[in-house]
Amino acid sequence: MPSTSIPGSDSTTPVPGAGGVGADQLYVEPEAIPDITRSLQTALDQLGPQIEHAFNDLRIVPWAGDPVSQEAAEQFNEFSFGGSEAAFDALxxxxxxxxxxxxxxxxxxxxxxxIDDDNADLLEANGC
Known part of the structure; x- marks a missing residue:
């Protein structure tokens, strides 16, 4: 399982599902975390309406009522919603x-x- 290195520490924090860097570790500067989290939230905020739109409006019906449009609609809907490789599932x-x-x-x-709080408490307890 990948982990996050903690600067100034000999410990690591497991990061489930994260892609690893190097030997299955992902290092993130602590001061970068709020900006990265905000960026991820912005992406989520933009993606939510797209998923809702896709769910509500992406399916098509046979437009001409003939066998060709029936087959085309079925194939489009299958690629969009059917199975693990469908566009909707990817979103x-x-x-x-x-x-x-x-x-x-x-x-x-x-x-x-x-860790920072613990280190500060330790320094204070040692008179630093």
Missing amino acids: CGYRDQLQSAAGTLEEAEAQYRR
Whole structure:
């Protein structure tokens, strides 16, 4: 499972589903996390209406009422909605990956803050 390196620490945080860099690790500068999370949220905000539009308006019906338009409509709808390689499923999968990445980054940011707080407490306890 990929992990996130914690700067100034010997520990790592698992990052489920993240693509790894190097030896299955993904390193993100703590100060970059809020901007990255906002970017992911912007992408999600733009993608949501597209998914809704696709779900509500993308299916087509046979426009001429003949066998050719019937076959064309069936094939289009199959490519759009039928099966794991369908366009609609790809959009939903992309949305799920964006949501997962945003959640993972939020967890990493919380861990960075905990480590910083722990280090500050340790320094204070040692009179620094």
